[in-house]
Amino acid sequence: MATVDKAIDRALERPKPKALDVIWSWITTVDHKRIGILYMVTAIIFFLVAGVEALIIRLQLARADSTLVDPETYNQLFTMHALTMIFLGVMPIGVAFFNLIVPLMIGARDVAFPRLNALSYWVFLSGGLLLNGGFISGLGSPNSGWFAYANLTEEPFTTGDGMTFYSLGLLVLGVSSMAGAFNFIVTIINMRAPGMGLMRMPPFVWMTLITSFLLVTAFPVITVGLIQILFDRSFGTNFFNTQAGASPLLWQHIFWLFGHPEVYILILPALGIVSEVIPTHSRKPLFGYPFVIFSGIVIGFMGWGVWSHHMFTVGLGNIANSVFTITTMLIAIPTGVKIFNWIATMWGGSIRFTTPMLFALGFIFMFIIGGLSGVTHASPPADAQQQDTYYIVAHLHYVLFGGSVIGLFAGIYHWFPKVTGRMYNENMGKLHFWLLFLGSNLTFFPMHIVGLVGMPRRIYTYPADAGWEGYNMLSTVGAFLLGASFLIFLHNMVRSARKGERAGNDPWDGRSLEWTIPSPPPEYNFAEIPTVYSRDPAWDLKYGPTGQDETYRETSNGPVSDGLSNGPEGAGYGSETDAQSLGIHMPSPSYWPIIVAMGFGIAGALFIVGPWFSAIGVTILVLGLYGWAAEPVSKEEH
């Protein structure tokens, strides 16, 4: 224990580092926790941008015949709102959790490829900037919807650079997602602590694994489509040029073959988070663990067989519509199984209404509504009246906002003490929840009705005699409640990260390994890699093999109990010397990932100027890769 004490001393005496050094250390970091924080902060900033876009949309629609924004701007707004929320908000917040939590949950010191992990983040950032490049450069943002239906995306129907930014941005983001997903697949399969069999993995790790497999299988599909759009627009190919004989339906099949697994990419991390939060805050193990896990796997597979339910009205024929009706309805079964198991987990438990638990309950409440409205358009004849109306907008927001986003908030509050070492303000958290819960229902529920009474999607205004004004006004008021709730959230996070109470290792009486180490975890996570004997290793350490023995910790004095103080209390982020002093080898920082990522960004941005200019970016990229390959793995090898 002497080395540990020394490490604490050194941590406390260390002089305050210079600002430049701090920035440099973040730029070159390969630590999964720091990369996770970068992901989280960046994604929340993008999330706010997309939220502001939504508020402008809601302001425009609050009244009939509104002229607040012109149609072109409106089309860019709804396109960018969807793209930003999906690819730059919800997905990367999920990835942030993969980074922050998965290695801790499986008892690993980092991910399998730390520099690749850094590359994922920096490529994500350049892809995000590229996707917003039309706005940043003033050349015009994408305006054909996030679904970008061909042949509307072709000349002469869409001119300008917007859709070029769309394809370039998403292509670059795809690189980031693929790199990250491969990294997590390898990490989860290879780097679990001894004893953690696949069926002992925490559900969140399972959902991460499934999501990662979906990412590496779904993104190649959209990549093909994006390259086709890009080539049609920039090099005059005819993939979607109907004048040259193309069928525009090809794009719809490509897009939704990617698009539906993408929906599960957005929701599965939230399902995983809720499967962690509910047991922890009910003080019970997850009910029906194998059923919850297999439901997730089944959803992952079935997600590939339902894409045509986005195309029930395109005229694929009775047989195709019937088949996709049945596959779509089947997918409701594993989803239902998950919900029943969460309720059964709470049954007989000891539920504490902390902020994360409230969000998890809110998630289930909203997700049920979203799931049920989903069943109403699994039926093609009913869907014929719902497709492309606000009813669909309502459904998708109940699932993606009421589902994914609320689930991710549960995770943010749940792991905030672990990541920052401090507690958030519980009252503000609860206020955030109730405002958000009220706001989201007020925003999205009236959309069901206004859709069924005939209001289509993607219209920039509507006539007063349509009778939709009341519903739209309600939605707008709700949207501003949501906006207000985010301000409370941001205030709470920023303030608590600096001034919150010390959280300690285990504020929630947690069940999984991350609660056995200090908050925030030291750079090397685990001073000693733990051995796992069950699905709830941290719980067992506290309450014994039965999980019921409240006095177990005091009475037992085996080596297992040491796991609870795995690593020096209060050491925070150690420098490399800390790890070294413990004899732990950690990877060195590297600036090559950001150079390679800049290569991607520059190549994309210059493509707009002229395709050949992107050779400059490609050169940077290739040189970066050489530098990366030639870089010694760690300082010792100099």
Added chain:
Amino acid sequence: MLKGRSTRKFILPAFFLFILFLLVSCGDQSTFDAKGVVAKRQLELFWIIFGLAVLVFVVVEGALIYSAFRFRRKPGQGIPKQTHGHNKLEIAWTIAPALVLIGIAIPTLIVIFNTSASGGVDFSRRVVQEVTNPETEITLVDARRFKEEAVLGQLIAIPRIEVTVRAHQWWWEFRYPDFSIETANELRVPANTRIDLKLESDDVIHSFWIPNLMGKTDIIPRSVNETWFVADEPGIYKGLCAEFCGISHTNMRFRVVVQTQSDFEEWKMGYLANKTAEVTGDAALGQTLFAGKGCILCHKLDGPTSLEVRESQREAFFRGDPVVPGPNLTQFATRTTMAAGILPLTVSNLTAWLRNPEDLKPGNRMMEKAAVYNDPALALTNDEVEALVAYLLTLRPPIAAVSTPTPIPPIGATPTPTPSLAEPTPEPSTPTPLTLPPGNPVAGLAVFGSASPISCATCHSIDGTSGLGPSLQSIGARAEARVPGLSAGEYITQSILDPNAFVVDGFPSGLMPQTFRESLTDQQLADVIAYLLTIE
């Protein structure tokens, strides 16, 4: 606690009653106000699913809320029992949703087949067969017969009309192939008639939707989707494009005017007779302007546009020429709305539209392409707009032959010829032998620049540059060789009076007006021919 729970018992039903109230009491294009068999089937299915969904909602959300409150942490509570699962329960709650879904899937599959274009037909036929031959094997679909026989029996008995819908950015073209009728943005159909729709698109993907009558069917370029609807009662129903199709997607609406059979026949006869109110005063000036300003290049006024012309207009759009497919304006003033159903047809709306179409419908092709909005020399003055409006409002039968209320008062005196069925498109005629007076080439030059309804110079250059029509450089020398047996003068005469008799390769047929026989005097004709023969 007890008291709280019993109030809760009433909250949910009250909530749903409130929603139901909102649903049925709302709007004139509500899907809840189904006015035809297709929309009714779709609505029934919605209610079935909605009912089951409410049941599931109450049970599951109830269980969620109950267990959250029932098992909240009590002070001093110890560790709850660590239960890990229960296999029988798992099986039960896997099967239960499956049963609910089967309850939804069966009616869904039935409705899929009997509301689809082909399935609907087959089903109707089968019902008739059943009636005549009761021994026929009963299939899954037939099992529903007992409930639906009445409706479907009617369906097979009622008449059918075929309509081809062609969607354009951002307006609708409706063709009735059986009657040689083409109209735009207003679909007129008789009630209790099965309307078989063929959906085509000229440019991008659109979606055809009449909330009160039928759900959506998308319109995909390069393919034809088929669907159908029946309207139970006369009325005006709103329709719209439901698939995002570009900047004015919002402004792509239409009306379905459902009439009684006899009113529909009357309208049809009026259209086919194609007589219009008397054109006097302002309207007469408007008629001249309509041709002279080039409106006529895209908008036809006298019956359906031929498919060849439509195709050549479409090609012209993709080439970037200033010609595009435009809404057919035959009997325009009988419509209730204008600019693809976005505004009621009134003098002030029409005036505003002609002054600045971009204001009402951003991105529209008329603003983008028409010479009057792009060539300052041709720009419309206020007087000219007024004249055009006056003229357009004469495009209606001279008597009040249309039963649908239209906001337009009749303009000018109304003589009362009986509408009669006329041949909608003139037969291609053989050139009539003409004896023309001697022509004066100098006077002919003036005619070339000012002929009515549109001057020759609008489309034909004399210096070899390409226009909408072939250049007339050295036409005198080439005309001789065009058609065997016709001299240069005869060929030119034929080309002016019957432009479709010989069409130069690479140029569309039917674009050139066929009315010069009426609008030019013999002397003018002789002069312009004399002039053409002198061009080198």
